[in-house]
Amino acid sequence: MSNVELSDLGAGFSDMSLGSQSVFRSALEALSYPGRPVQLAVTFEAPKAAHASSSGLLLALLEPGSLLWLSPSLVNTDAAAWITFHTGCKITPAQHQADFAWIKNWDELPLLANFSLGTDEYPDHSTTCVIDIATQDTSATRAPLLTLTGPGIAQSATIEQLFATSAQLKSFVEQWHQNHTSFPRGVDVFFATHTGLIGLPRTTHIQLSV
């Protein structure tokens, strides 16, 4: 909050219950159909530093007392001030304590294993990671496809346009396998594009296909 004036902040949901319910519905759909891009109704003024889809998701899910971890380029931005103002959540520098993580882009994706994985009794206490995907990055060549299988997917699904380099995707898939081995513990991921959300629950298997 320190560097951002209140006068620069945008409004929250125009109707708090309807807005958050609609976003929650989208989030459920995204997790029910992993890999499928889901549109999100934007009835709020999103901060400049992040995508509207990730902002809306966190605006709906966070509550006072929730601990949010921010990737370095989101710290002290209007996004941080906006989310704390509207939800009353706390920003934490400790990854393993965070209930949610907001990650600006691939470069800043930390090791998933450093987040809270929950416990065997309470696997729902794990961190939910929201990763903003850049709108269009010319430097990254056409990324390899991620092929998804698992609950909620009839045959297989693919995720395109993650705008990550092969190395980044490879490392992510390796980490995701590791995330799988600790089942039922493990993190869940939302990819946020400029149009909507893609859910990646911990039950989904990923394969990298070139």
Add this chain to the structure above:
Amino acid sequence: MLQQSDSRLSTTQSARAQWLALLARAPLTLLEQVLQPHTQAAPHWLRKPETGLMMVQARTGGSGERFNLGEMTVTRCALRLSNTPVHRNVGIAYVVGRSHRHAYLAAVADALLLDESVHRELERSLLAPVRELLAANKLARQARAKTSKVDFFTVARESNVDGDDGETS
């Protein structure tokens, strides 16, 4: 309370804290009357009025350990008068009770007070009367309390002539 200012706050912040405290105590009728020209247009809500509970903390004698005195109903809101780049000032209000209208009017007044061009006018027409009213209320309360004042004085014990009342031994 009104005169207290935190040394960590800048002067503008403490000035704002003082007028926010005044607005929270201002009578609704006065706010309605003074702010009437500014409440025609719908505000741009940053946070619509919401009522909740706040824990009030106190210290025994003003200096003891902090303890929870009890919860209090508070209504708060934040708004912009319009969303044009000219009027980016955000007015906020925290008001005791559950009157959304009071919170709204106090936030409108706060946003206007942040604007240099109308600050002086509003200081005269709104803040000064509220200050006077609160001072008058305080005096009236003190006067009422004064009527029940009892002067205690020590009654000198009668000198013990006989020396056998059992008190001295």
